[in-house]
Amino acid sequence: DIQMTQSPSSLSASVGDRVTITCRASQGISNSLAWFQQKPGKAPKSLIYAASSLQSGVPSKFSGSGSGTDFTLTISSLQPEDFATYYCQQYYSYPITFGQGTRLEIK
Amino acid sequence: QVQLVESGGGVVQPGGSLRLSCTASGFIFSNFGMNWVRQAPGKGLEWVAFIRNDGSNKYYADSVRGRFTISRDNSQNTVYLQMNSLRTEDTAVYFCAKRHCPNTTCYSVDSWGQGTLLTVSS
Numbered sequence: 001d002i003q004m005t006q007s008p009s010s011l012s013a014s015v016g017d018r019v020t021i022t023c024r025a026s027q028g029i030s031n032s033l034a035w036f037q038q039k040p041g042k043a044p045k046s047l048i049y050a051a052s053s054l055q056s057g058v059p060s061k062f063s064g065s066g067s068g069t070d071f072t073l074t075i076s077s078l079q080p081e082d083f084a085t086y087y088c089q090q091y092y093s094y095p096i097t098f099g100q101g102t103r104l105e106i107k
Numbered sequence: 108q109v110q111l112v113e114s115g116g117g118v119v120q121p122g123g124s125l126r127l128s129c130t131a132s133g134f135i136f137s138n139f140g141m142n143w144v145r146q147a148p149g150k151g152l153e154w155v156a157f158i159r160n161d162g163s164n165k166y167y168a169d170s171v172r173g174r175f176t177i178s179r180d181n182s183q184n185t186v187y188l189q190m191n192s193l194r195t196e197d198t199a200v201y202f203c204a205k206r207h208c209p210n211t212t213c214y215s216v217d218s219w220g221q222g223t224l225l226t227v228s229s
Contacts, residue, residue, distance in 0.1 A: 049215050096142075096154040
């Protein structure tokens with residue numbers, strides 16, 4: 001199975017900040033990587049697929065990059081609604097696997 | 108717009124069985140693969156199972172293989188998760204999620220249901 005490791009596990013930032021979350025795969029996954037946002041008690045929301053393509057309706061403040069084993073999610077100009085938990089996911093091969101999540105908190 | 112509504116969750120004793128349903132609307136259900144993803148209380152997301160649009164291929168997480176079965180009824184726009192030999196560690200919110208296929212290529216998922224809670228406890 002492909003292991004996905006996110007860093008950091010938690011992150012404190014202020015409104016207006018720009019933050020970057022990293023996701024590393026245990027083996028190469030080309031660009032078969034997605035990012036999700038989840039708020040407490042809610043279903044996840046799909047943000048990015050194919051490492052860097054935005055899902056429909058997702059604001060351009062979210063951006064993704066990477067290929068192979070190393071990926072990043074960057075969120076610019078943080079707003080209160082962006083504070084949530086973020087997950088990466090590889091869909092290169094089954095079983096599909098998620099990172100452990102990065103909790104983004106308000107400083 | 109896409110809508111996915113899960114149902115069937117509840118409280119079950121260890122060793123018991125339950126079937127979850129996810130009814131879809133707002134898209135041509137028979138064209139898309141479907142996933143089940145779960146989240147234990149206070150924990151992260153765990154992919155559970157996938158079924159192709161025509162039901163021809165199914166994949167499972169190691170943790171549920173042999174105990175859970177994913178199926179679908181395209182005439183009812185519904186995907187199911189039959190769960191047998193339930194364990195306390197299966198306690199989670201179960202989400203269904205639609206595969207993302209914006210063109211001839213498919214990727215991860217784009218839409219999620221609101222989830223249904225399964226509690227396995229004696």
